[in-house]
Amino acid sequence: MNTIYPVKTGTTLGHLIVLVTKRNLNKEEKTFNHITMAKFIFVTGGVTSSLGKGIIAASLAKLLQSRGLRATIQKFDPYINVDPGTLNPYEHGECFVTEDGAETDLDLGHYERFLNIYTSQANNVTTGRIYQTVINKEREGAYLGKTVQVIPHITDEIKRRMLLLGEDDKYDVVITEIGGTVGDIEGLPFIEAVRQLQWELPEEDCLVVHLTLIPYLKAAKELKTKPTQHSVRLLSENGVHPDILVCRTEEPLNDEIKRKIAQFCNVKQEAVIESVDASTIYEVPMMMLREKLDIITLKKMNITSYHEPELNRWKVFLDKLKYPKSKVTIGLIGKYIELQDAYKSILESFIHAGAMNECKVQVVNVHSEFIDDENVAEKLDGLDGLLVAPGFGFRGIEGKITAVKYARERDLPFFGICLGMQMAVIEYGRNILGLAEAHSTEMDPETQHPVINMMEEQKKIKAMGGTMRLGAFPCEIKKGSLAAEIYDSTLISERHRHRYEFNNDYLEQYENAGMIASGLNPETGLVEIIELSTHPFFIGVQYHPELKSTVEAPAPLFVHFIAAAKNYNEKRATARNPVLHSEMI
Numbered sequence: 121m122n123t124i125y126p127v128k129t130g131t132t133l134g135h136l137i138v139l140v141t142k143r144n145l146n147k148e149e150k151t152f153n154h155i156t157m158a159k160f161i162f163v164t165g166g167v168t169s170s171l172g173k174g175i176i177a178a179s180l181a182k183l184l185q186s187r188g189l190r191a192t193i194q195k196f197d198p199y200i201n202v203d204p205g206t207l208n209p210y211e212h213g214e215c216f217v218t219e220d221g222a223e224t225d226l227d228l229g230h231y232e233r234f235l236n237i238y239t240s241q242a243n244n245v246t247t248g249r250i251y252q253t254v255i256n257k258e259r260e261g262a263y264l265g266k267t268v269q270v271i272p273h274i275t276d277e278i279k280r281r282m283l284l285l286g287e288d289d290k291y292d293v294v295i296t297e298i299g300g301t302v303g304d305i306e307g308l309p310f311i312e313a314v315r316q317l318q319w320e321l322p323e324e325d326c327l328v329v330h331l332t333l334i335p336y337l338k339a340a341k342e343l344k345t346k347p348t349q350h351s352v353r354l355l356s357e358n359g360v361h362p363d364i365l366v367c368r369t370e371e372p373l374n375d376e377i378k379r380k381i382a383q384f385c386n387v388k389q390e391a392v393i394e395s396v397d398a399s400t401i402y403e404v405p406m407m408m409l410r411e412k413l414d415i416i417t418l419k420k421m422n423i424t425s426y427h428e429p430e431l432n433r434w435k436v437f438l439d440k441l442k443y444p445k446s447k448v449t450i451g452l453i454g455k456y457i458e459l460q461d462a463y464k465s466i467l468e469s470f471i472h473a474g475a476m477n478e479c480k481v482q483v484v485n486v487h488s489e490f491i492d493d494e495n496v497a498e499k500l501d502g503l504d505g506l507l508v509a510p511g512f513g514f515r516g517i518e519g520k521i522t523a524v525k526y527a528r529e530r531d532l533p534f535f536g537i538c539l540g541m542q543m544a545v546i547e548y549g550r551n552i553l554g555l556a557e558a559h560s561t562e563m564d565p566e567t568q569h570p571v572i573n574m575m576e577e578q579k580k581i582k583a584m585g586g587t588m589r590l591g592a593f594p595c596e597i598k599k600g601s602l603a604a605e606i607y608d609s610t611l612i613s614e615r616h617r618h619r620y621e622f623n624n625d626y627l628e629q630y631e632n633a634g635m636i637a638s639g640l641n642p643e644t645g646l647v648e649i650i651e652l653s654t655h656p657f658f659i660g661v662q663y664h665p666e667l668k669s670t671v672e673a674p675a676p677l678f679v680h681f682i683a684a685a686k687n688y689n690e691k692r693a694t695a696r697n698p699v700l701h702s703e704m705i
């Protein structure tokens with residue numbers, strides 16, 4: 121659909137007409153004319169990748185939310201994959217899963233953790249998805265014989281999706297993070313869509329925040345503004361003019377530098393925001409508050425109805441995070457440990473749970489591929505808890521099974537997530553039930569004892585991408601179980617991403633031997649939680665509790681796991697030095 125706007129905005133008269141129009145149009149008319157009551161902020165990045173656009177977008181959204189505005193964030197990624205579901209974690213880090221089962225970019229995890237709201241399928245769009253929609257429409261004859269082109273057809277579809285969350289009056293502000301760096305060939309249609317929207321929307325309804333780098337040259341002892349100037353010029357060559365520049369820097373920017381950036385980049389000096397390196401990403405909203413990023417945004421968008429920022433819970437969390445009273449060491453047993461982003465949500469959940477326990481959580485990465493019976497004691501020595509990570513495929517699983525056995529036999533707190541739970545089931549089958557061949561059919565399709573089996577509905581699926589058991593499902597918890605105590609509830613909902621499950625043909629055998637299924641899906645009977653009643657903390661979950669942990673609502677399983685690790689640590693300390701410990705008490 122082509123955009124038909126009453127007038128070119130930017131003029132006072134134009135504004136007036138648009139605002140009057142905005143109030144009077146019905147929903148169809150608003151959609152047709154790209155008119156919504158929401159305001160739109162676009163966050164672009166320049167100079168280099170990894171500057172933290174997601175964190176800046178999430179911090180700005182947090183500040184606006186703290187002032188009473190309803191804010192959401194979405195990510196537009198320029199790659200051709202329809203979604204990141206088929207990407208190897210080494211390529212793109214963790215695949216985040218939303219409530220409605222979308223496999224998305226890990227930045228959506230940050231958005232949820234900061235804002236404490238759910239995102240959805242609509243919050244992550246890729247070039248692949250845009251083209252897929254346009255090509256499907258072309259095949260249906262929707263373009264009436266026209267030549268289908270990047271402009272206007274692809275850019276129209278990008279714009280439609282950019283504005284989508286602004287419909288329905290659910291949000292006052294929709295922030296769109298554009299993945300990649302300005303100047304990337306594949307990002308051009310997204311930047312062009314922003315250009316068109318900057319022109320089409322009322323001036324005060326559209327804001328562009330550009331994140332850049334101000335490097336410090338040690339040899340010259342100087343901060344350099346040239347890369348930022350080039351990056352803004354590149355953006356301007358594409359027709360987009362930034363309203364605010366957020367400058368990542370290792371050193372504070374003095375007024376002179378800010379003035380220089382403002383002058384060369386054609387923004388007001390107050391719109392040059394400094395973002396120095398922070399000790400934790402959770403500090404960034406407070407830093408942006410000090411830099412008045414929210415105030416300048418409100419001013420530029422002419423938002424007048426807001427209150428003082430309410431960030432008390434956030435500040436309490438930050439204080440606990442910065443001044444812990446104890447420390448535990450947790451082993452993260454996985455096969456993608458070279459790349460920290462592969463386990464992003466798990467690592468962030470540890471941070472939330474640690475703060476809740478006023479305890480610093482030091483995570484030690486242990487590569488599961490290199491754990492064996494001979495070295496396991498040495499590799500896992502000194503740990504207060506063991507988390508066996510999710511994953512796919514054969515590599516590293518025997519090391520995971522060995523690690524589970526080690527934790528089970530030593531009363532070391534154990535927490536298995538998805539594949540981690542499946543490994544705990546295999547370990548128990550092999551070493552306690554005497555099923556020497558126990559395995560998952562994912563790794564050994566011919567196994568004599570398929571204690572982990574492909575889910576029935578998965579067997580007929582051939583296509584990859586979006587075809588696993590995905591998203592939120594309910595789970596009924598057995599009264600009196602450790603899980604019921606942890607959740608303080610007997611009905612929960614958690615997010616999933618898997619194809620295999622506990623094979624219920626073996627359930628009775630397992631329960632008789634002490635491993636109980638304390639959580640089941642109420643409709644299908646799929647086992648969602650296993651635990652050992654004879655162990656202080658041994659729990660495995662088929663779902664991903666890390667996907668729902670936020671600063672303001674840490675995942676209960678992580679909170680209790682860290683509490684169990686603290687207990688274990690104290691017991692170890694007493695055992696090492698009983699006299700000293702009794703004196704301390």
Ligand code: GLN
Nearest residue numbers: 510511538539618619620
């Ligand atoms: N590979 C396992 C399955 O598909 C576990 C998946 C996971 O850990 N997310 O069931």
